[in-house]
Amino acid sequence: MSTAExxxxxxxxxxxxxxxxxxxxxxxxxxxxxxxxLSFHDWGQYKGIETIITLKNWHEIxxxxxxxxxxxxxxxxxxxxxxxxxxxxxxxxxxxxxMAPPWRGVFLVIVLGPLLISVVARTLGWxxxxxxxxxxxxxxxxxxxxxxxxxxxxTETGVVIGLVxxxxxxxxxxxxxxxxxxxxxxxxxxxxxxxxxxxxxxxIVLPQVMPGxxxxxxxxxxxxxxxxxxxxxxxxxxxxxxxxxxYDEFLNTLNWPLGxxxxxxxxxxxxxxxxxxxxxVERRYAEVFR
Amino acid sequence: MSRNGPVALxxxxxxxxxxxxxxxxxxxxxxxxxxxxxxxxNGLSLRWFRAIADYPEFVRAFRDSLWLAALxxxxxxxxxxxxxxxxxxxxxTGREAILAFFMSPLMIPHVVLGIAFLRFFTTIxxxxxxxxLVLSQGTEQEQLIPHxxxx
Numbered sequence: 064m065s066t067a068e069x070x071x072x073x074x075x076x077x078x079x080x081x082x083x084x085x086x087x088x089x090x091x092x093x094x095x096x097x098x099x100x101l102s103f104h105d106w107g108q109y110k111g112i113e114t115i116i117t118l119k120n121w122h123e124i125x126x127x128x129x130x131x132x133x134x135x136x137x138x139x140x141x142x143x144x145x146x147x148x149x150x151x152x153x154x155x156x157x158x159x160x161x162m163a164p165p166w167r168g169v170f171l172v173i174v175l176g177p178l179l180i181s182v183v184a185r186t187l188g189w190x191x192x193x194x195x196x197x198x199x200x201x202x203x204x205x206x207x208x209x210x211x212x213x214x215x216x217x218t219e220t221g222v223v224i225g226l227v228x229x230x231x232x233x234x235x236x237x238x239x240x241x242x243x244x245x246x247x248x249x250x251x252x253x254x255x256x257x258x259x260x261x262x263x264x265x266x267i268v269l270p271q272v273m274p275g276x277x278x279x280x281x282x283x284x285x286x287x288x289x290x291x292x293x294x295x296x297x298x299x300x301x302x303x304x305x306x307x308x309x310y311d312e313f314l315n316t317l318n319w320p321l322g323x324x325x326x327x328x329x330x331x332x333x334x335x336x337x338x339x340x341x342x343x344v345e346r347r348y349a350e351v352f353r
Numbered sequence: 354m355s356r357n358g359p360v361a362l363x364x365x366x367x368x369x370x371x372x373x374x375x376x377x378x379x380x381x382x383x384x385x386x387x388x389x390x391x392x393x394x395n396g397l398s399l400r401w402f403r404a405i406a407d408y409p410e411f412v413r414a415f416r417d418s419l420w421l422a423a424l425x426x427x428x429x430x431x432x433x434x435x436x437x438x439x440x441x442x443x444x445x446t447g448r449e450a451i452l453a454f455f456m457s458p459l460m461i462p463h464v465v466l467g468i469a470f471l472r473f474f475t476t477i478x479x480x481x482x483x484x485x486l487v488l489s490q491g492t493e494q495e496q497l498i499p500h501x502x503x504x
Contacts, residue, residue: 076439080451083436090488091458094469101472155368158361170365174372188375191382198378228375289462306464313468323472326465333462 095330102324112319120324130308130325134332137304140219141288144226148283151227152234153276157268159235160242171239178232186296189225190216193297217301225293230286234279241275242268274348281340288333305329417483425490 102120105113124130159170177185192199193215200212215221245268253263291306298304303311305325312322357365386398405411433455440452458466466489474485 073445076443076445076448079435079439079443083432083455084451086432087454090470090473091461091466094466094473095461097472097476098465098469151368151371154361154364158357158365161357161361170369173369177372177376180376184379185375188377188379191378192375228371231372289464291462291464306462309464309468313471319472322468326462326468329462330465 098323099327101320102327104320106318106320120321123321124324124328133303133308134305134328136219136302137288137306137329138332140222140226140294140304141284143219143223144230144287145280145284147223147227148231148234149276149280152231152279153238153272155231156235156238156242157264157272160239174235175232177228182229182292183296185229186225186293189221189228190296193221216297217299219298219302221297222294222302222304225297226287226290229290229293230283233282233286234276237279237282238272238275241272245271274344277340277344277348281337281344284340285333285337288336289329421483421486421490424487428487 101112103116103118105115105117105119107113155174159167159174162170191197194200195212195214197215199215200209203209203213204211215224250263250267253267254260258267289306290304291310294302294304295307295310298307300307300311306329309322309325309329312318312325316322383401384397384399386400405415436451436455440448440455470485470489474489
């Protein structure tokens with residue numbers, strides 16, 4: 064009886080997970096493996112895809128500076144987006160945590176609510192604001208800050224602004240979560256020992272929320288480097304990043320093997336960066352995760 | 354709990370304005386009576402909402418979106434809740450590996466997943482069909498489920 068029960072308990076989690084495992088194997092694993100294989104196939108304007116194994120696409124990506132430039136731009140935009148998101152998101156989370164209850168709830172909804180709104184709708188809003196007769200440029204010219212309208216559309220500046228808007232809530236959530244674990248008595252103790260407001264913030268609060276800031280930053284970086292909708296709408300076809308390049312190779316040039324190689328390279332680069340920085344955060348702040 | 358100073362509140366106001374600006378502008382423009390973009394507009398109009406109703410493609414796109422959301426989230430819940438239960442309530446060999454496997458699409462750029470799906474579905478003959486769309490959306494949503502379950 065007891066052995067039967069142990070056997071059942073041993074199998075139960077596998078039975079529960081089986082449907083999802085099969086679905087994942089069929090719909091995630093197989094297509095990804097096929098994409099990796101596809102990146103080694105040959106392609107020609109007239110012959111289409113040839114199922115031979117060649118390093119042609121990878122050689123092209125490695126040697127053509129066009130691809131290097133696009134990957135460099137992708138990670139430059141992602142890095143800039145991450146830095147700005149942290150610089151404005153972390154203080155905002157701190158300010159929110161110091162607010163009195165009714166306002167705190169209201170503003171938390173305002174800040175996190177946009178995550179539920181489609182990225183396309185929000186980015187279109189920026190496209191409306193960015194134009195040379197858009198509200199931002201009208202305001203800047205009227206205030207005398209600039210003489211001629213600033214070009215936001217099809218520029219990296221515009222893409223970064225759009226991405227920060229889409230991704231900054233992730234920093235706020237993550238920093239907010241670590242602020243909630245903070246013991247307010249430690250702050251009070253520091254103040255009672257004569258620490259100024261700034262010293263308390265820098266030496267007591269900041270070190271404790273650092274893991275929250277870093278994990279938020281990793282999420283933002285990963286999502287910014289792989290973002291599609293925002294660079295596609297604001298950057299257009301003139302300012303390509305890795306994801307819009309892969310998309311273009313697939314749906315416009317129809318060079319699927321090359322597109323697959325770009326996609327696989329993006330996947331590998333991103334996975335390496337995320338795993339690497341996760342390791343760093345976990346090792347550096349091991350005591351916080353205990 | 355100490356209060357926020359004036360600098361903090363000013364920063365907060367700017368931050369909220371930044372978050373709300375594009376959303377407010379999209380909503381405002383939707384009600385413009387003009388055939389072009391102009392702000393501030395001369396009055397409000399439901400002209401463009403009527404225009405949506407007049408275009409069968411728009412109406413169909415809306416209907417398809419709703420069906421896609423309903424079907425794919427149903428699939429995601431049906432498959433993910435048992436899997437989440439397994440991972441959250443049982444301790445077994447391979448648990449960590451399964452969890453990592455289920456979470457892996459979070460790390461895969463959506464455009465890469467989309468391309469992989471496109472290639473795969475074209476090969477098995479359901480490329481460009483609604484079934485393919487539902488399956489891929491369902492898989493993408495599935496990873497969100499385990500977060501909500503307490504250990």
